Amino acid sequence: MADLVTDFDQDAGPSPAQPVSGRGTRVLIYSHDTFGLGHLRRSRAIANAIVQDRPDTSVVIISGSPVIGNFEFDSGVDYIRIPGVTKLPDGDYRSLNLNVELDEAVGLRQALILQAAKAFKPDVFIVDKEPTGFRGEVVPALDYLKAAGCRLVLGIRDVMDEPALLVPEWERKGAKEALIHYYDEIWVYGLKDVYQPLKALDLPPHVEERITYTGYLRRDVPPTPSLTKYPKITKQPFILVTTGGGGDGDDLIDWVISAYEADAELEQPALILFGPFIDRDKRRSFVERITKQPKLDVMSFDNKIEWLMKKADAIVAMGGYNTFCEALSFDKRTLIVPRTRPRLEQYIRAVEGERLGLVSMLSDYKKPRTPERMAAALRSLSSQPRPSEVIVPGLLDGLDRVQERLKALTTSTARFATVYHQAAE
Structure with a gap:
């Protein structure tokens, strides 16, 4: 974990989070969106469902998508746009709009994510798909928020990739270690009887116990009709x-x-x-x-x-x-x-x-x-x-289960700063 976890200075770092009187729950979502619309649209569905269930909640989505401004969000949801990156045909990446090297773009994104975490002070941080974010850019924020007592959740889709490719990819990224070290819960947006995306990773039993199969995320039509003229x-x-x-x-x-x-x-x-x-x-x-x-x-x-x-x-x-x-x-x-x-x-x-x-x-x-x-x-x-x-029990219960798990996380009085410091020693 030496290449993943930044050194944590207890004197300079945050103190364990305490409930703020009169303040609604705050949820920060990191949307892994280097390509396409899938991650952003899933994050939006989750964010909207959270505030519909708990109107006093505030949700901020961190995204590099160039089209995030084209989407509507429910009251209580907003977003922070960080510099985008894009995938090239050869599988490599580059900065989407800025004329800077990829490493510099990632460094800027990483700094903005950390600053958002410090300023927003979320109660729950939901990371989409990648345990360490794009090229490890979420790790400093994970360190900070874990020490602050924020609950950390990894949300992944029903299928990641075939095991022969997923296992070496996650080993290369240090993703399995990050999953074990940081996350309080893992939400799989699918059903166990359909597919188990992390089965090949051979996770320790105590990590397996953190996994919740939510079911698929039900979608509804937006409250206002599209202004697009249909043919x-x-x-x-x-x-x-x-x-x-x-x-x-x-x-x-x-x-x-x-x-x-x-x-x-x-x-x-x-x-x-x-x-x-x-x-x-x-x-x-x-x-x-x-x-x-x-x-x-x-x-x-x-x-x-x-x-x-x-x-x-x-x-x-x-x-x-x-x-x-x-x-x-x-x-x-x-x-x-x-x-x-x-x-x-x-x-x-x-x-x-x-x-x-x-x-x-x-x-x-x-x-x-x-x-x-x-x-x-x-x-x-x-x-x-x-x-x-076709009758498949729990098939579209995903958003309901997310709402239940979020409620359980934010009403619990347990805090994890002590656990973090023990693990870091």
């Missing part, structure tokens, strides 16, 4: 094709368009939603092809996609966590076309979802990506069972 195609039953942020959805969009190009007998129209991060050249090429197909239409982005999903007759998506939750929540017949590179997270989720009968799956993982295969899958959607026809 005429949405006035009839239609298939919504969405790739989330759009930065890695080119293959899915191309495959759907090719199906309509190859099969004039496809009856149900489809609306393709690009997402804000789609490559401009790809977008231009897709638009040219879509305009030639009378049963296809396109939209760029909708920050209230929930309304569009509710309106749709069926959904075709890549299988990211948020889209999976929305398909279940709105009870939509769904075809998952999972990304298989650079990780198998979406593929594993799709396999398990199809096993339970919640969704159908079409993959190019071991079979060729032909227009005929996609056309057949699209045609089969209309006769596919809806998710509600």
